[in-house]
Amino acid sequence: MSRFAQLHLLTAYPPANLNRDDLGRPKTAMMGGAQRLRISSQSLKRAWRTSELFQQSLRGHLGVRTKEMGREIYKDLVNKGVKEKDAKAWAIAIAGIFGKAKKEDKKNKDPLHMLDIEQLAHFSPEEREAISALCDKLAERGDGPENDELNLLRKHHSAADIALFGRMLASDPGYNTEAAAQVAHAISVHKVTVEDDFFTAVDDLNNGEEDVGAGHMGETEFAAGLFYQYICVDRELLKNNLGGDEALADKALAALTESAATIAPTGKQNSFASRARASYILAEVGDQQPRSLSVAFLKPVNGADILEQSVTSLDKTVSAMDKAYGACADKREVMNLVSGKGGLREIIDCITE
Template sequence: MTTFLQLHLLTSYPPACLNRDDLNRPKTAMMGGVPRLRVSSQSLKRTWRISEVFHEKVNEQMGIRSKELGLRIKDALLTGVALTDLLNLGVSRTESDGKVSEKNASEWAWMIAGEFVDKKSKGGDGETEDEESKDKGKKKTKKSNVSKETLKSEQIVFYSQKEIEALVMLIQSLRESGKAPSAEQLSAIKAKEAQGTADLALFGRMLASSPDFNVEAACQVAHAITVHRAAVEDDFFTAVDDLNTHEENAGSAHMGEQGFGAGLFYSYVCIDCDLLRENLGGDAGLTESAIRALVEAAATVAPTGKQNSFANRAWAPYVLAEKGNRQPRGLSLAFMKPVNEYGEGMLVNAVSALDTMRTNLDKVYHNGQPLPSKSINALKGEGDFQVLLNFAAGNGGV
């Protein structure tokens, strides 16, 4: 049976703008008939994935998500600088060494980048076919959605470590041969597995044009919501000009508004440990490292939105990890009725509501038998996070 690791986290954030909507306001949701602050799962996954905590735990065994790989491929073809070096932020390209012409580098990079993206018809959004093609029974033709001018694709693509390595070898081969990539070479650069790529194995990818190369995500992340009613407030701020002598104008140099909110958030994460291990080619060591990386990042890494303005860094004071073969379930129902601040305080009440909901679900579904679990409660000084990590990642998560 499948082994699932489930994480339940409570994290308190002071005034902050953790995750903004299209109006530059903190994201919200209605739950239990009252407004809550919300942080999207996309924001959380991005935050955890790019954190130093995550990178250190998986020893840089990470993929690349980008629309711009074609540009880096072109630079590697022109300069001879390794693609892996050019993918490191802060590494600038050098001048062309003349081994590959600008025209060929652009054309070959466009061909390579086009292997990973959806194709679209030459006539627009739908498939098209001219009368002559119909008469001759020719197949409908499509073109890449990678721009020949910018070498950027219209969709973002998640590339695995194995694919990056294959691209490095292909670029070297093209520079040595001076010939355009063949169909066989192009078809060989895509990998069906996420072997050696922790973040791709966790979060998956979809290549609609090549479904055989899709990777099913082993990790599911819920949107984080406040356990209580919450409101978006407005911060009116000004900026003062240091060189203003106030002789002509004593006012501020800039005025603005920024929405913010504060609250105690409940987060839920579910990892299919067996699928994660399968995605990583059976590598138990990397599976364990990926789980440790995700759990520690989820507990200690805050969303980066407006960090300089609010310093909204926080660790989860309460973390519950459950592991077993049962069908997963979140515990957000515990907060359908907003938690209040009375008694011993909101965090204590939230933990109590969470424990009560968990106990009652186990009572009616499993004769009161809980899943094996470990937890920490910083408010009471109970538990050990390293013990929780060992429990979560033990035996490659299985």
């Protein structure tokens, strides 16, 4: 099996605000001296990981990312007859294995706030099962967890999302998982100008006799773009992260590929209906050092048919790199809506073979 799988996608979005910055504007970046639209890798991975497609394809092999596992442990212990005081102490001890517990704040009116941990932690199905089993054991014997029992919570897991996107627990590096998938920020192949949409809302019960104005006025910002997206997966690392389960690794690769091609970030979807599917996908597999093809778009694309021009620019860049460095992949597969060539099934087969 070739070690690396790479995906290069072109996806066009109509006017949208898929991924906002702290001011509510679409995220942007400067590239090639021009402002581009940007969708962060965090936004993309969140959309894929929580999609119905991902959930169905990898059912039973997905983790839960939360700061509030201590609350779940506390409720489980109380439901099993443990006194509230003991349940709190034991829940803090168990959740504390995965992150530093929050300090008690007497001004905080939430009586369970100290059960939360400081950072988000990604819990695998196996770890959640181990926690539940430990709660059963503690409730039965009526005593708190011992160090050896807490250490047993460290499990080899089959969480495909953790295997793909990694996990970092600063409190205990032993629980870290190196991400097998590297996801670039998607960036528009052309320069953009973020525009303002001034809108009003009408009060249905206002007959206009006294106040003829709108019931509400607001402003939102948007832009449209054709995005280049790059993903690189270390297939060997993915399989190792999943305990050597090659079949599960292939399922994870297939779900990631289909999600990247068909799942859009959910930002402002109700306002813009900005759902889209990739118009072009280039899949590459091989043991060669991976590389992005973003250099194809250092010079912003412009003109009447930016999709066709972008495909041409990608093709030229692939050929130029192969000529300069030797073949940069052992096998390639293309899906191109412009020419009608290929399909998603062929892309997935290439990535998982």
